[in-house]
Each structure stands twice: as structure tokens, then as C-alpha cells.
Amino acid sequence: MSMTQPLPVSPSAPPRERNWWVYVILLLVSFVALVPIVWIVLTALMDRAVAQSVPPQWIFTPTLEAFETLLTRYDMLLYMRNSAIVSVSATFFSVVLGMFCAYALARYEFPGKNDVAFWILSNRMLPPVAVILPIFMFFQTFKLLDSLVGLILLYTGMQLPFVVWMLKGFFEDIPRQIEESALVDGDTWFGAFRRVTLPLMAPSITATAIFVLILSWNEYAFAVFLTGAQTRTLPPAVASFIGGSDIQWNLLGAACVFITLPILLFVVAVQRQFVRGLSMGMMK
Amino acid sequence: MDVGAAPARSARAGAHDAPWFPWALMAPTLIVLLILGVFPFLYSLYLASTNIILSKPYLETEFVGLYQYHELVQDRRFLNALKVTAIFTFFAVFIEFWAGLGLALLFRRRIRGKAFFRLAILLPMVLPPVVVGLTWRYLLYPHSGLVTYYSTLLFGFFGLPAPQFLSSPDAALQTLIMIDVWQWTPFMFLILHAGLASLPPEPYEAAEIDGASSWRVFWTITLPMLKPSIMIALVIRTMDAFRTYDTIAVLTKGGPGNATETLNILLTNIGFGFFNISKAAALSFIILVIIITLSFLFIRVFAKKQLDEA
Numbered sequence: 001m002s003m004t005q006p007l008p009v010s011p012s013a014p015p016r017e018r019n020w021w022v023y024v025i026l027l028l029v030s031f032v033a034l035v036p037i038v039w040i041v042l043t044a045l046m047d048r049a050v051a052q053s054v055p056p057q058w059i060f061t062p063t064l065e066a067f068e069t070l071l072t073r074y075d076m077l078l079y080m081r082n083s084a085i086v087s088v089s090a091t092f093f094s095v096v097l098g099m100f101c102a103y104a105l106a107r108y109e110f111p112g113k114n115d116v117a118f119w120i121l122s123n124r125m126l127p128p129v130a131v132i133l134p135i136f137m138f139f140q141t142f143k144l145l146d147s148l149v150g151l152i153l154l155y156t157g158m159q160l161p162f163v164v165w166m167l168k169g170f171f172e173d174i175p176r177q178i179e180e181s182a183l184v185d186g187d188t189w190f191g192a193f194r195r196v197t198l199p200l201m202a203p204s205i206t207a208t209a210i211f212v213l214i215l216s217w218n219e220y221a222f223a224v225f226l227t228g229a230q231t232r233t234l235p236p237a238v239a240s241f242i243g244g245s246d247i248q249w250n251l252l253g254a255a256c257v258f259i260t261l262p263i264l265l266f267v268v269a270v271q272r273q274f275v276r277g278l279s280m281g282m283m284k
Numbered sequence: 285m286d287v288g289a290a291p292a293r294s295a296r297a298g299a300h301d302a303p304w305f306p307w308a309l310m311a312p313t314l315i316v317l318l319i320l321g322v323f324p325f326l327y328s329l330y331l332a333s334t335n336i337i338l339s340k341p342y343l344e345t346e347f348v349g350l351y352q353y354h355e356l357v358q359d360r361r362f363l364n365a366l367k368v369t370a371i372f373t374f375f376a377v378f379i380e381f382w383a384g385l386g387l388a389l390l391f392r393r394r395i396r397g398k399a400f401f402r403l404a405i406l407l408p409m410v411l412p413p414v415v416v417g418l419t420w421r422y423l424l425y426p427h428s429g430l431v432t433y434y435s436t437l438l439f440g441f442f443g444l445p446a447p448q449f450l451s452s453p454d455a456a457l458q459t460l461i462m463i464d465v466w467q468w469t470p471f472m473f474l475i476l477h478a479g480l481a482s483l484p485p486e487p488y489e490a491a492e493i494d495g496a497s498s499w500r501v502f503w504t505i506t507l508p509m510l511k512p513s514i515m516i517a518l519v520i521r522t523m524d525a526f527r528t529y530d531t532i533a534v535l536t537k538g539g540p541g542n543a544t545e546t547l548n549i550l551l552t553n554i555g556f557g558f559f560n561i562s563k564a565a566a567l568s569f570i571i572l573v574i575i576i577t578l579s580f581l582f583i584r585v586f587a588k589k590q591l592d593e594a
Binding site for chain 1: 299300303305306310312313314316317319320321323324325327328331387390394395400401403404405407408411412413414415417418419420422423427428430433434466470523526527530533534548551552555556561565569571572576579
């Protein structure tokens with residue numbers, strides 16, 4: 001990483017002057033960033049023998065064999081369905097609940113406000129692994145182990161602190177006079193909120209939801225301990241391909257593509273909002 | 285932090301003016317967090333004060349006071365995990381910060397193909413951590429892995445022994461740090477890039493008139509003005525690096541030996557490997573105390589910085 005030393009550059013730096021080394025660095029960094037990803041995708045298109053060959057084979061006849069095996073001999077579609085249900089529901093609930101909480105924290109003054117805000121944030125500081133045991137016992141008691149409902153509840157709670165802090169910043173950016181004028185015009189609070197504030201918040205809420213969706217889709221630590229055969233989500237299912245001594249690399253590659261592709265297509269489609277939402281929310 | 289201080293009194297009086305109204309809005313969130321945050325916390329405290337080992341149900345549950353903490357603090361495995369976690373967190377965040385800052389500064393130049401480069405740089409961050417772990421396990425697999433194969437060739441060319449990566453206790457932690465750098469430098473880049481974009485141009489113009497060297501501009505203008513973004517990036521990354529679990533679980537599970545056993549991995553090994561849940565609960569409480577201490581330190585430094593600037 002020594003090639004990415006901080007380079008003093010002022011915004012008024014002359015454009016396109018002795019810039020070739022910039023491209024060398026960027027190409028190198030892109031190469032390092034992309035090669036592992038390209039290789040795992042290529043592996044997904046190999047047959048078993050090619051995937052195991054030494055030296056690595058860059059030229060081969062691509063095949064969809066690995067994907068076919070995944071779909072016919074493993075329950076990948078079931079896992080994908082579970083993942084989709086859990087992450088979409090958790091995103092929905094955490095954004096809807098967190099939105100009102102963020103609004104209250106951004107708009108109202110009340111005693112203990114800062115303590116509440118900090119306490120909410122402190123919930124995100126807990127490493128998931130540190131609460132996994134009590135959650136496990138709790139789920140066992142309330143028959144939530146091995147159920148999608150339990151996982152949805154858990155992910156909702158996990159993402160709430162993040163949602164509240166992101167949206168709190170965005171709400172503070174919206175001038176309250178706009179709402180007040182709607183209230184003066186005789187609207188109810190909820191009416192003003194729904195017709196005036198929400199439309200203004202739509203881009204920020206979308207950006208937050210994108211983030212939460214990705215985090216929930218990728219969640220592994222809880223899923224691996226709290227799900228069973230029928231409720232397994234994609235991350236633990238994909239990780240299970242590395243078990244045993246005889247690893248089928250092409251299946252592993254295909255599984256990685258299987259879990260990443262939906263989220264990747266999604267991110268590329270919404271890249272602009274994603275970047276903007278991130279930078280806006282974090283800069284508070 | 286607040287745009288206006290007083291609640292909306294000018295508007296028609298209604299429920300939204302009542303003192304309980306913000307609490308009503310917050311209630312659902314607070315209830316969920318109480319169930320999933322506070323309850324497990326208290327339950328952990330209870331577990332840690334007993335001697336429950338799930339695989340030995342015949343043991344009578346007893347109150348043991350601080351025995352579990354006492355045992356842990358003297359345990360060499362715990363001290364090792366503490367050291368491994370500290371090394372991993374410090375070096376990963378340190379390298380990521382300088383690499384991310386360097387890239388963010390590069391991006392201020394006029395570059396052709398910026399969109400492509402940005403996407404390429406951001407991609408590793410978007411991958412599920414499990415996929416990152418599996419991909420690197422594959423690339424670093426002894427003999428046949430892509431990186432192992434080519435680096436063995438390269439090292440052999442210079443007459444050096446083949447690099448061991450994950451299979452040697454000495455190299456495994458360094459390898460994990462480099463993988464974390466690969467995965468999370470994009471995050472630093474993203475935050476610092478946004479921070480740089482929001483800097484006002486005036487100081488730079490003044491510096492140019494004064495003829496300050498670009499090195500001086502960087503240390504006296506860019507870095508101090510970028511401090512808020514730097515603090516946020518460092519805080520978030522340190523917290524997350526400290527709790528890294530998925531990639532290490534997939535890559536090494538703490539091995540070889542205990543060379544990469546961080547606190548998180550040790551916790552699952554005790555709790556789900558030996559089913560010694562009381563000891564694991566005590567450990568989770570210790571981790572929590574470390575995290576809270578760390579975040580208080582960060583917040584103190586952060587708040588002080590903001591006061592200084594105000």
C-alpha cells in the first residue's frame with residue numbers, strides 16, 4: 001500500500017500536468033481491488049477439474065454447471081427466499097420505526113434527550129457476538145429459534161440505532177417552518193408530516209434503506225447460530241461450502257456470485273444515491 | 285445540532301405539543317431496543333455470575349460471584365486474544381486511513397474514467413464479508429490458490445521461500461490485516477473523499493497567493509480542516525475493526541493455534557465450542573467494557589476538537 005502515500009494536492013492543482021503517475025497508482029489499486037472479484041466470478045464458470053487445476057487456468061470453456069448443481073442439489077432458492085424476506089422486512093420495520101424516533105430527536109427539546117440519543121447509539125457499539133448467547137437463550141424461551149420472525153425482529157433491532165442516527169441528521173436539515181405553515185393551514189400533525197416532511201425526506205430515507213438492506217442481506221454471525229435447515233439465509237449457507245477437506249471451488253465461486261449478484265446489481269443501479277446518502281449522513 | 289430550539293408553538297395547539305408526544309414517537313424504537321439490547325445485557329450479567337456449562341447439565345447451577353472474570357483475566361488465552369485484537373485493530377485502521385486519504389486526495393485531480401476507478405475501488409466494500417472471507421481463503425489456499433501460486437513463483441524467482449499466508453502462525457495475522465485493508469480502505473476513501481469535497485476553497489487560494497508548498501498546504505490546511513471527517517472515519521472503522529467476526533471466522537477461526545484468535549472469536553469458541561456459557565458471558569461483558577471505554581475516549585477527543593474549533 002506504499003504507493004498510496006498521501007499526496008499534497010490543492011484544488012487549484014494544474015489539471016493534466018504530469019498526471020501519468022496518478023493513472024499508474026489508480027490502475028494498480030483497481031487491479032488489486034478487482035482481481036480477487038474477477039477470479040471468483042471466473043471460477044464460478046469453470047467445471048470442477050478446471051477449478052482445481054494447478055497452475056491456474058485463465059483460458060477455459062465457460063460452463064454453467066456449478067450454478068446448475070447449486071440449484072438442483074442444494075436449496076439455494078429457499079435460502080435466497082429466506083434472505084429476501086428477512087432483509088426486506090427488517091429494512092421496512094427499522095426504517096419506519098426509526099423514522100419517527102429520529103424525527104422526535106431532531107424536532108423536540110425534552111429532558112434527557114441527549115442521553116436517549118446516546119443510549120440508542122450505544123446499542124450499535126455492542127459486537128453481535130457479545131450478545132449472541134443471551135439472544136440465543138431468549139429465542140429458545142420464546143420459540144423464536146429457527147424462525148424467520150425471530151431473525152426479522154433481531155435485524156430490525158440491530159439496524160435501528162444506525163437508522164435513527166442517519167435520519168436524525170437529515171431531519172435537522174429540513175427547516176421546521178415548512179411544517180409549521182402546513183400546521184397553521186389547519187393540517188393535523190400526521191397530515192403535515194406525511195404531505196410535507198416525508199416527500200422532502202424521500203431521498204435520504206431511500207439512501208438509509210439501501211444501506212440497511214445491504215447490511216441485513218450480508219449478516220452472518222447471528223444467522224449462523226440462530227437458523228436451521230428451513231430458515232437458513234444465504235450467508236451461512238454459502239459459508240458452508242468451505243467445510244470438509246474436498247472443497248469444490250467452482251461451487252463455492254457460484255455460491256459467492258449467487259449471494260453477491262442481487263446486491264451488486266442493486267448497488268450499481270442506485271450508486272449515486274448510495275454515495276450521496278452516505279456522505280451526507282456521515283458528515284453530521 | 286438543532287436548527288431551531290423552541291417547539292412549534294406558533295402552530296395550532298394539539299397532541300403534537302404535549303410533552304409526552306416525542307416519547308410516543310420514540311416508544312416503538314425504545315421498546316425494540318430494550319428487548320434486544322438491555323434484556324440480553326442483564327441476562328449476560330446473570331449468566332456470568334453462575335457456573336453454567338451447557339454440555340454438562342448435571343452440574344448444579346451456583347452463584348459464583350466474580351469467579352468467571354477472575355478466571356478470565358488470569359487466562360493466557362484471554363490475554364493473547366486481547367493482544368491479537370489490539371494489533372489487528374490498530375494496524376488495519378492505520379493502513380486503511382493513510383491509503384484511503386491518499387486515494388481521496390488523488391480523486392481531487394481531474395481524472396479521466398473517474399466513475400470506473402471509483403466503482404473499482406468501492407467494490408470490495410460492497411461484497412458480503414462472508415464472500416470476502418471465502419474468496420481470500422480460495423486465493424490463499426496452499427499450493428493451488430491463485431495468489432499462493434503466483435507469489436510462490438515470484439518469491440522463488442528471487443530465491444526466497446514460498447510465503448505462508450494463513451498457514452503459518454507468524455504470517456496469519458498480517459494476512460488478515462491486509463485482507464481487512466483490502467475490504468475497508470474503500471470506506472475510509474468514501475468518507476474522506478466527501479469530507480474533502482466539502483472544504484471551502486478560500487484558504488487554498490490564499491495559500492497559493494502566498495506561494496506555500498503543496499506539502500505545507502497539506503499539513504497546515506487540508507489535514508486540520510479535514511479533522512471532523514477524519515475523526516468520524518476513524519471512530520467508525522475502529523469500532524468495526526474491533527468487532528470483526530465474519531471474515532476471521534471464515535478464514536482462520538482463530539488459528540493456526542491461537543495466532544489470530546481475537547476477543548470475538550475466543551468468545552464463540554468458549555460459548556459454542558466448549559458450551560461454557562457463563563465464562564463466555566463474562567467475556568462478553570469485558571468486551572463491552574472495553575468498547576464503552578474506547579468510545580468514551582473517542583467522544584471526549586472528538587468533543588474537545590469541536591470545542592477548540594468553535
